[in-house]
Structure formats: C-alpha cells, structure tokens
Amino acid sequence: MMDDSLLAAAENYAREHLSGKRHAHTLRVADTAERLAGIHNLDPGRARLAALLHDSAREMRKEDMLRLAGEKGIHANDLERERPMLLHGPVAAELAREDLGVEDDEVLDAVRAHTMGEPGMGPLALALYVADKIEPDRDQPGVETLRKLALKDLRKAAMVALDRSISHNEERGRPTHPRSYEALEWLEGRGGEHPGEHGV
Ligand SMILES: [Fe+2]
Ligand SMILES: [Fe+2]
Incomplete structure (x- = not known):
C-alpha cells in the first residue's frame, strides 16, 4: 500500500528542509509513530x-509561512497571524501534496492536526499527535505515563497530552488556539460551548 519511494522522498524532503536537530526529532517521531x-x-x-x-x-520564516498560507487558501485567524508557527502543520500538509504528490487524506489530515489537535481527528492523526509528544527525547513531566497510555489507548493518550499542553500554556499566560479546546472537548466526548471562535 505504501510506496517505499514515497517514504524515501519524504525522508529526503525532511532532511533538506530541517536543521540537524529537528531532522533528528522527525526521525524519532517517525520511528515512534510507526511503532x-x-x-x-x-x-x-x-x-x-x-x-x-x-x-x-x-523552520520556515514567519513571512513565508503567512504568504504560503495565503497562497494555499489556508485561513489565518488573529492568533495565527501573530504566531505564524501555529500554521506549520497546515502549510506542511499543502507542501506534501504539491511537492511530493501525497494524496492520502488521512496522512495529510494527520500532518495538519499535529500541532493543535482537531475535533474528529482519525486514528492516524492521533498516532502522530501522540508520537510527537512521546518520542524518546521528550522529557516533560508525565511523559512516562503518557508513553504507557499510548500503548493501550491512543485517544486517551492524545486527550491527556492535549490537556497538559493547554495547562502548560495557561500556566505561562500563553494563548491556546481555539481548535485545541475544541479538540479536547471532542476527545473528552463533551460537546457544546468552548472558549474562542469558530471557523479558524
Ligand atoms: Fe510541529
Ligand atoms: Fe514535531
């Protein structure tokens, strides 16, 4: 099903576009996600x-991120215009489609949702979201619990990870993207009200 030459092209693409440090992170996430x-x-x-x-x-420059998002029809809300790095998932998904010809929607959705989560995220998106948080170099508080949970229940692991990342933002007085609240509500099986706006 998966074409090995596409995997090789994606490996090259990551190497060409990332610093050594982030490239190494990417390979650890790839091994973790695969496992x-x-x-x-x-x-x-x-x-x-x-x-x-x-x-x-x-690692794209902020100006380039915003320009590319605009060109590719990715709507940037106020928070994203202020912090263009929040767009690196959606922009990466568009680049994967255009530069590498990736057409697998679940793969593209996973790339898109990996930073903030997304209500309705599928199993592949959950696996990537969690893998990014538990790759072997991660050492945030609670990561061991998360690693164990990830072996049993990806959805629960994503819920715990997202909840932690929201608390982390709140402790530091940093804004959380409305989509992260929506994703957490969805993971918790709650519907209805959430802070922030729709249509981001
Ligand atoms: Fe990321
Ligand atoms: Fe990452």
Whole structure:
C-alpha cells in the first residue's frame, strides 16, 4: 500500500528542509509513530509518512509561512497571524501534496492536526499527535505515563497530552488556539460551548 519511494522522498524532503536537530526529532517521531501504528493496527507506512512530513514547514520564516498560507487558501485567524508557527502543520500538509504528490487524506489530515489537535481527528492523526509528544527525547513531566497510555489507548493518550499542553500554556499566560479546546472537548466526548471562535 505504501510506496517505499514515497517514504524515501519524504525522508529526503525532511532532511533538506530541517536543521540537524529537528531532522533528528522527525526521525524519532517517525520511528515512534510507526511503532504505535503497529500496536494499534494502523498502517505503519502511512504513520511513518505523516511523521516524516509533520514538521517540514517548522523552520520556515514567519513571512513565508503567512504568504504560503495565503497562497494555499489556508485561513489565518488573529492568533495565527501573530504566531505564524501555529500554521506549520497546515502549510506542511499543502507542501506534501504539491511537492511530493501525497494524496492520502488521512496522512495529510494527520500532518495538519499535529500541532493543535482537531475535533474528529482519525486514528492516524492521533498516532502522530501522540508520537510527537512521546518520542524518546521528550522529557516533560508525565511523559512516562503518557508513553504507557499510548500503548493501550491512543485517544486517551492524545486527550491527556492535549490537556497538559493547554495547562502548560495557561500556566505561562500563553494563548491556546481555539481548535485545541475544541479538540479536547471532542476527545473528552463533551460537546457544546468552548472558549474562542469558530471557523479558524
Ligand atoms: Fe510541529
Ligand atoms: Fe514535531
């Protein structure tokens, strides 16, 4: 199902677009995502592909991020205009489609949702979101619990990880993207009201 030449192209793409440090992170996320996919009955190749591409726009200059987002029809809200790095997932997904010909919507959705989460995210997106948070170099408080949880339940692991990242922002007085609140509500199975706006 997964074409090895596409994986090789994605590996090259990550190497060409990222610093050594972030490239190494990307490879660790790829190994982690692939392993999680194996455990949870997902396609390891597709998980690896999404992971290889997830941060490919992460080192783009802010001006370029905003310009590319505009060109590709990605709507940037106020928070994203202020912090263009929040757009690195959606921009990376568009680049993967255009530069590498990736057409697998679940792979593209996973890349798109990896930073802030997304209500309705699919299993591949959950695997990537969690892999990004538990790759072997991560050492944030609670990561060991998260690693264990990820072996059993990806959705719960994503919920815990997202909840932590929102608390982390709140402790530092940093804004949380409305989509992260929406994603957490969805993961918790709550509907209805949330802070922030729709249509981002
Ligand atoms: Fe990222
Ligand atoms: Fe990452």
